[in-house]
Amino acid sequence: MPQIGGFANCSGLKSSGLKNFRLSSAHAALLVIYWLLSMLDIQLLRSQPEQVTARLAARGYQFDAAQFAALEEDRKQLQTRTQDLQAKRNSLSKQVGVLKGKGEDASSVLAEVAGLGDELKANEAALTDLLARINAFVSIIPNLPHESVPVGASDVDNVEVRRWGTPRVLDFEEKDHVDLGAALGGLDFETACKISGARFAIMKGAMARLHRALAQFMLDVHTGEHGYTEVYTPYLVNAESMYGTGQLPKFEEDLFAVPKADGGKFYLIPTAEVPVTNMVRDEIVPLDKLPLKWVCHTPCFRSEAGSYGRDTRGMIRQHQFDKVELVQMVEPSQSWEAHEQLTRHAEVILERLELPYRRMALCTGDMGFSSAKTFDLEVWLPAQKTYREISSCSNFEAFQARRMQARLRNAQGKNELLHTLNGSGLAVGRTLVAVLENGQQADGSVVIPQALRPYMGGLEVLVPAL
């Protein structure tokens, strides 16, 4: 089993100064700038602003190159000046030590260094402030799309890459999973609404078991056949982790937060991507441990702010849903091959479950913030007579790794950022929906896919209660 040196040591280390990302002190800001500067390579922003601007424009982000250049100009000047002053102070202080060591008078040197104090302090403060502004500017820039990503503005410009399976032609009026679930007596949204609110579900009996069976099945395939190591992680994480994978600082409103007694807060994970990917934060992974391949089954919590009115019926869009997540950390040269493999790993689940799907290459305008390229897998839902997203498989290249300072030691003994990838393999709730709707029969019963039957005690059909 892969092990990463030292990550058991969870003592907070460099990160606790970043709490809530409020740059409350000079040093915190310096740390942010030194450790986490940008999700994009800052050198690239400096050396090729035109290309960066063009590529970001393709995904609908307006990069203000002129403002960045101005900030950089100021930064360069201030930083040089500050470091000169620091160097002077250091060397004079050393002289004091030498003189005192020899028992000589150091008062003239002391007077000289005292004169530096105010200017140095002012410069340091100004630099801290400027670096914080640059960081704020740069940390909300999304990743650059890979050159193979189709250019487009929204989901209508996504490109279908392949298609598997043929939707059944039903000779009866199809039901959606809500009606099927109600008739089967296993899906209950009303009671869930009473005890929690909208966008929650209760599953009972064989339905609950089917849900569990799906997760078990997925885990078994990924661990047994695809070479992933199962991992169990916290569901509550700190702000640094959310920052590392890119949910913060930009998307706080999508998250649920839990206050802590000390005034800080935990965030509920919106996906296992967050805890799993952050396992390598501030780590340097030896080459021979790569690739790291993790599979993780967790609940996911999303506020769904801004999606009022969308998918309000049924289990498609919930505040809480289960997902089996695939995560890989690989050498940079391997990440595109890994992206294809990881996507296949998710597709295999759909095929084993006999669910028709298609693979979509997301266009530049529809991709997530951190992604360099994303394939969505969409499963056929008979009741909606359309394909709906059930998995999203992304290569982030070094984007997340840069923020997390997740590195590998290469063959030359040098540290370099590794590449991170992840994908749903699959979203369990939506898979349940797909199994119900695709397996339905005229009498409202649902045929359980062969692959799941061992997990259902041999049960072949879900039958409506009379």
Place this chain on the structure above:
RNA sequence: GGAAGCGUGGCAGAGUGGUUGAAUGCACCGGUCUUGAAAACCGGCAACGUCGUAAGGCGUUCGUGAGUUCGAAUCUCACCGCUUCCGCCA
């Protein structure tokens, strides 16, 4: 919850105000020797940032942050984490 202690480089472990970015050992890399390997010996070996075409210079970092000081791994305060003992609970 009460008491005590600890947090230094990949690891172990020195270091209590002044060329200490940090002794020493292990690990690792290169070399000598050897038919080959081991051993022995010699040499090298932190990260990040920044300036520079480069060579290299400079800055920051000893759990995190704030302070004292001309100067902090070393002193003060707060916080985080870990260990041990007692209590409590399973």
